[in-house]
Amino acid sequence: MRPGQQLSEHAAKQLLRAYGIRVPREQLVTSAAAAVRAAGLVGYPVVMKASGAQIAHKTELGLVKVELTSASQVRDAYRELTDIARYEDVTLDGVLVCQMVERGVEMVVGVTQDELFGPTVTVGLGGVLVEVLRDVAVRVPPFGEEAAARDMLGELRGRPLLDGVRGRPPADLDALVEVILRVQRMALELGDVLAELDINPLMVLPRGQGAVALDALAVCR
Secondary structure, eight states: OOOOBBHHHHHHHHHHHTOOOOOEEEEEEEEHHHHHHHHHOSSSSSEEEEOOOOOOOOTTHHHHHEEEEEEHHHHHHHHHHHHHHTTTTTOOOEEEEEEEOOEEEEEEEEEEETTTTEEEEEEEEEEHHHHHOOOOOESSSOOOOOOHHHHHHHHHHGGGGOOTTTTTTOOOEEEEEEEHHHHHHHHHTTTEEEEEEEEEEEEETTTSEEEEEHHHHHHHH
């Protein structure tokens, strides 16, 4: 890894998987025919995303296609994604064909580098809410075990969303806490090489169903 290099989403998810953090079923492909085969293995409906180092704001660039339910849609999406990438001068390592994950509570969990304290762990509301509300809690690792991670969640203004609102089921808090602790371990073990880690969104499913990292960004120091 080169200093300042941003890993592709696929590579960042491989890093998460190495630390026991769940990611969707997915395959990286480099042709429309391979995309169709991958969709059959992953299982419809699927999401398709352009994958490459230094790609940011994929959705804004039109580099994400969701709820694809047929081989023809997958073929068309592959061609459209690669055409947009060429137009935007984006270098791809391929296209990700991903499992669609049911809706839950979108959270963000990450690592940033503080000039004074070194690596810090952040948790907050995910998706676009993290940019709008800035509802986050931050700790300097090591900050202990499960109780400390739950204390972080208690600081969030959006904490009630995890308990279930408007008829939605309670989220899997145990799975969310486990991800926070695994990210803490990454911060401690990779602090010398990892400048930034951003799991956003981490989809926290209903109680007992776990949490899935739908997207991830990792930048080397």
